[in-house]
């Protein structure tokens with residue numbers, strides 16, 4: 399009797415071994431018939447077998463690992479927060495539905511699960527006025543420093559997003575130092591004045607502390623948005639690479655002695671085209687103070703990220719800004735975003751990917767009065783268009799983010815994010831792929847292996863997914879597919 403019982407217990411432990419199979423798939427098709435549609439294949443899963451074949455093959459090699467991800471998202475500008483807070487007042491159910499659809503990163507949520515938010519320190523071209531947190535002339539003791547120069551709806555919205563997403567990574571970035579720290583004497587364009595290096599570092603520390611008192615501990619801080627751009631119609635400033643290095647060194651020291659050891663400093667925040675010069679110079683001068691560099695899409699190409707990576711392979715790469723605009727069509731935009739950011743930037747070592755405004759209205763408003771940024775006949779488009787009647791529409795930017803985000807969100811509550819692993823496509827010029835492993839909190843739980851696949855051919859493409867010596871066949875529609883499976887780690 400005793401022997402029989404122990405045999406049963408032994409069997410029960412051995413039997414329920416899950417098979418390596420694809421059960422979860424998200425699809426967005428070029429014709430918009432499917433828009434981030436979820437398919438649950440658990441009743442008829444796609445198995446990995448030893449004899450599957452197709453003309454194309456996606457070889458996934460989990461033994462070759464790259465950067466750990468922090469996720470995907472956009473910028474919460476004053477304008478985006480203003481529109482969202484108006485929706486909260488007019489239709490709070492819809493507001494919470496929308497926040498959930500964007501930011502719920504729990505396993506199984508019907509949501510893009512965005513985990514990255516970039517937030518301006520002070521105004522940008524998407525604010526209702528230009529300001530910093532201390533606009534009192536020569537206020538070197540920061541007596542008049544006040545984070546509440548920013549609108550209350552910014553922090554209220556951020557707090558609501560945090561209530562949905564506990565793993566949100568907030569990246570703070572100023573569009574200009576206070577005007578009195580500049581040669582031009584104004585927030586609007588001009589150069590940073592070198593005499594104010596220590597004061598500017600102090601200002602940024604105070605910004606980090608002020609966000610902390612609002613309940614927001616930044617994951618990262620940059621020193622200046624687009625430091626090679628000066629535009630007198632909105633907050634901009636030029637800070638050259640050697641000056642940025644000096645500010646970063648001073649700020650790093652202050653942060654380390656004020657409880658911000660875990661917040662990283664990120665250099666550059668500007669276009670791909672100077673990836674091999676400006677951020678490389680910053681690392682040369684002050685590499686110990688900076689975790690890495692951030693890139694934008696408006697000049698150069700994504701492969702320029704390699705110039706920085708080749709010079710400083712141990713430094714992080716972030717992709718923090720690109721805007722949609724109302725002239726593009728759904729499918730060509732979606733392809734561009736995946737090729738260049740949500741697959742492309744990742745395959746060029748970025749730990750994240752982010753668009754510009756999270757939310758704008760159908761005319762790309764509200765924009766800073768008088769700015770020439772994002773103007774003309776092709777206004778900037780938000781990731782989600784939110785209209786004044788409370789209706790909203792996720793745009794192609796949303797679907798690009800969602801497909802990437804889903805693939806890397808932690809599987810376990812407070813578990814690790816996905817890490818990029820090697821993938822190679824053969825037998826097709828139409829498939830563009832990135833692959834991830836998401837490790838588990840408990841060592842005996844199987845890791846999750848996920849793919850983001852862009853099929854830019856004219857029709858469906860059947861491909862084998864080759865993994866751990868076995869293959870599964872999947873027919874990828876013209877569009878974007880995110881899928882995953884679980885498998886024992888070696």
Ligand SMILES: *[C@@H]1O[C@H](CO)[C@@H](O)[C@H](O)[C@H]1NC(C)=O
Nearest residue numbers: 427430431432433434435436
């Ligand atoms: C995708 O989901 C939408 C909304 O649920 C539905 O209308 C549409 O038919 C689905 N598309 C496909 C191809 O299943």
Ligand SMILES: *[C@@H]1O[C@H](CO)[C@@H](O)[C@H](O)[C@H]1NC(C)=O
Nearest residue numbers: 417419441442443444445446
């Ligand atoms: C995959 O294997 C399961 C058994 O684990 C089986 O029920 C299912 O039918 C198989 N799927 C296909 C598509 O053959």
Ligand SMILES: *[C@@H]1O[C@H](CO)[C@@H](O)[C@H](O)[C@H]1NC(C)=O
Nearest residue numbers: 498502504506507508561562
């Ligand atoms: C997020 O989604 C999960 C799974 O659907 C759900 O249980 C949870 O309530 C959602 N979170 C919020 C804040 O609504």
Ligand SMILES: *[C@@H]1O[C@H](CO)[C@@H](O)[C@H](O)[C@H]1NC(C)=O
Nearest residue numbers: 535536537538539540578593
């Ligand atoms: C700014 O203040 C500092 C000390 O607080 C002072 O030494 C300096 O002269 C002032 N500069 C201007 C331009 O007022």
Ligand SMILES: *[C@@H]1O[C@H](CO)[C@@H](O)[C@H](O)[C@H]1NC(C)=O
Nearest residue numbers: 458459460461865866867888
């Ligand atoms: C890792 O490499 C070993 C041999 O080097 C191979 O047997 C194994 O299948 C690989 N694992 C994965 C997950 O690709």
